[in-house]
Amino acid sequence: MNHGFDFDSFSGHSTSLSPSDSGFNSSGLSLPPDIYTTSYSRAVELLNVAELMRNPHYMELHKKYDALRDQVMNLHGQIGKLNQRNTELMERAHRAELQGTKIGDRHSRSSSLAPSDSISRNHTPDSQKRPQQPVNRPQQYPASILWTWEECKADSRAIPDPNNPSRPLMEQALRNDDGTEITSEEWRNVLASARSILIAVLQPLALPSTLPKDTNRTRSFYRDHYPAKWNDALLRLETAAPILRTCGDHWKADHTLRIVLNSKNTSSRKRRKNGHHSDDDLNPPSTNRAATNTTGSKARPKPHSTTNPALSAKPASPEGAVSSASPPVPSANPPASSSNTPISLTNPPAPPSIPISSFNTPAPPSNLDLATNLPVALENPASCF
Incomplete structure (x- = not known):
């Protein structure tokens, strides 16, 4: 009699149970073997933005980028405002300098001042002391x-x-340090600086007596007659607009001043053609103006003064008294034209006498004097006859 426990039989019955027999199905919980490696097995450059944004490090970098971009845009706006303010201040300073130059040179400048640039040699600006740019392009700048x-x-x-290589479009020719073109706003600022320097440095220079009055002040004019002043203007312009310094032999500043000068001369010619003269336009010789004024004064007769009662009553006194009787007969000796005879207001001439005998009326009294009886004749014309 075996009282022992049959573990084999018990284990056989107990281990024969399976999850399917017990009613539990675990097939739905099975996970893919590469769940933790799928998103990281691809290269980073192949991931799109949505996939990269799941990475916390990328999200942090993206936030910093957005913040820096906003700061850059804000700084660009502030730089534009500062450039505009700088241009306004430079124009005000140049206008004040020009006004002071005109006042100071009004009594000191004489006709003996020839285009020798003696003033520029005695007073050299600080801009001429800075080092010159090399003729050849430095290595740090691109060819563009x-x-x-x-x-x-x-x-x-x-x-x-x-076909016109000597006239570049400076708005496209001016480049930043990386070779990119400047904006239209930057080009307008450069033009404003060039106009201010033209007014302050070049425009006050006297026209040489050997040249005609209608000589245009072009780039060739200043190069030939005022070379030192022209170079001074180039250096001042490069100081005011540093974008013009990225070249050799100052050709960018030279062509920028040329554009401003040509524009000014074109506007002056149009104003003179339309009969409008400005202060900076060349005036015609004074003798022509005097001749024109003299001719005009002779063509216009002086009007009669209405403050003299004798003159104002002259047309109405005798003619009005006899107009109803018969038309007047012209006198053999008509009075001289008042337009050719000067009229004195202190001693006015007596009104011309009309021959009474020419009218078909009774003879007037011998003592009738139209000059003395003029007020009576005005009140009662019939009393004169």
């Missing part, structure tokens, strides 16, 4: 910056018309 004039002539954006 158009450092030399030859590089500019080879650029199709700066000179779109190959």
